[in-house]
Amino acid sequence: MPTLSQLKQAVSIAEQIEKLQAQLVSLVGGSGPVASAPKAASSPVAKTGKRTMSPEARARIAAAQRARWAKSKGTSTSVAKAPAAKPVKKKGGLSPEGRAKIVAALKARWAAKRAGKK
Secondary structure (H helix, E strand, O other), rough: OOHHHHHHHHHHHHHHHHHHHHHHHHOOOOOOOOOOOOOOOOOOOOOOOOOOOOHHHHHHHHHHHHHHHHHHHHOOOOOOOOOOOOOOOOOOOOOOHHHHHHHHHHHHHHHHHHHHHO
C-alpha cells in the first residue's frame, strides 16, 4: 500500500505529465492523436456489485445442464422434460390409530406420575 507521501508524489508527476502534454499539443498544433497519460491514482474506482448474466446465456447454461442430467440418467434431451405422472404419496402424518396409541401412552404416563406424587 503506497504511503501518503508516495501518493502526493504520484499526483505531482501526473500533473507535470499533463503540462508537458499540453505543451506538446501546442507545438504540434493538435493535428494527430497524442496519447494521454493516465490520471493519478488518487481515487481508484473499483467495480462493485453483482455481475449480471443475459437471458440468452442463462438459457444456454440451463440447456447444457439439462443435457448433462439427461446423459447421466440415460435418456435423450428431448425426453428429459418430465417423467410420467406417479401417484403422489403423502409423507408423514399420523393415522387415527397411531394417534390414539400415543394419547393412551401419554395418559398412562401422566397417571403414573400423579400417582407417584401422592
